[in-house]
Amino acid sequence: MSFPIVRHRRLRRTAAIRSMVRENVLHVEDLIQPIFVAHGSGIKNEISSMPGVYHFSLDTLKPEVDEIAALGIPAVLLFGIPESKDEVGSSGFDEQGIVQEATRLIKSWYPDLMVIADTCLCEFTDHGHCGMVHTYEREGQLCGDVMNDESLELLARTAVSQAKAGADIIAPSNMMDGFVQAIRSALDEEGFEHIPIMSYSVKYASAFYGPFREAADSAPQFGDRKTYQMDPANSREALREAETDVLEGADMLMVKPGLAYLDIVRQLRDQFDLPLVVYNVSGEYSMVKAASMQGWIDEKAIVMEKLTGMKRAGADMIITYFSKQAAGWLRQR
Template identity: 50%
Template structure:
């Protein structure tokens, strides 16, 4: 039987910052963090994103500079999102050899070597003129199986340009299997896949659609992204992706789905990522600017919560800032 007050005094271990650090159950480290980055074709200088203060659409040169800054701070990885100058119904820029993402990948591969993991978001929404994640039928609906062929082609193009990890985010049925088969057939059997396996149809993505210029021209993405009411479904999606060949899995968004992160962590024995999305970032920045929250404490608390829930890897727009602060 455990001791009781006055013998048991848990506050003894909370008395000083040094003691609290020593007995902390959950820790943040720069290597746990992945920085999402936007690169836009044709920009002359970095373009600030109004709904995400401190985040930019990058030029090729500014992307390289920001990537160096992140890596020097110890950030474990980067994930690239590209915005092409020209969009079309098939998202042709997504797998073009000289497309915006492939060009950026070659730049970063040359600059960074193996200093950090360079991931690529693998989807079509940034590249299609209709803003949806896949090809459309004549009736304006997503053609799941035809989209898989496009994803397979994009994966090979990204691999050839130097991606360390490809991360399919479209939530198409069978996407991981199609991508794995394409990568293996093209001579990239060792390239890992990070599945956006439990991705919800969330209201928290609003600022991202400004950043990536990918808001749907009509309709929404509820036919392929998950219903926020469902958690069991996430486990099914996770297990399907692992059966198809995913090496890591992701829950997105993070903050409103910590219960899902915990359930996934308890279910699988592969690395689990969670994406602290644009809306989470924007809310904290807005509240801090109004003096309603202590900015740094809130950022740190939000990230610790994601790690405590069981995420091994956290995608966050604060990755560089937090990594620099942890190094102090």
């Protein structure tokens, strides 16, 4: 049967009907708020390329966490800017490192607020890469190869130190081969078999990360990350990456970035039954903010449509710098 018997607009006629038949609904419990913590005191510095996002020192952090908790956002994702960096990222696995100290503080203030620790070395290495690097000169320029297997031990040490500090979830983002297995084994050996791994399973070498480089002070000092992060042109490879992480013991899978990769989100949703996370990354945030500041778009409408689209594609959780704003809008709804 077709028109005039079938009239699709009947189910769109009023707000109440539209709400009743809505297939995908965004909830505050779906949101994860990233936080950038830095050494020092009295620091609350807005990141120039990410309006509304700040670096916090430990002594200025509590009001931010108070607001997140009051909004009902269930989890934060911690990134750290250390006091010093070296070639192996030792401040990443320092028991008194910035992420570890921030974790202990947040858990003392809000025991039920989940702390997710980003587990990578790029914020802590002086070369800005996500693993150990063998450096050399070529035609007078510094070059380097990121060493996979040698990096795994350092990443595992970082994960264990984060778990010891009280992190509820370990989120390794380094894209080294075998990283989930190495971290799972290390956590289990140290008695943290109950700590889940939220793996950055499908992480593309994306131009959408630009503002994050400033936020995390993690730009590579030479070369790029294309030898370990994925080619944006590939989709079948995403399924191989995710399957490997499942076999190695990942408890949750992630796709990063989100907006340009919703086809990948859907493929993972259809293929795997683990909880699926989407990272609405810095470039996606900054573009919306810039257009909104120019008056070109309705920021609230754009953000909520975008986050709902990620849910529709299959996301169970969304990491987004819009978490606080979205939580406030959801309250109004």
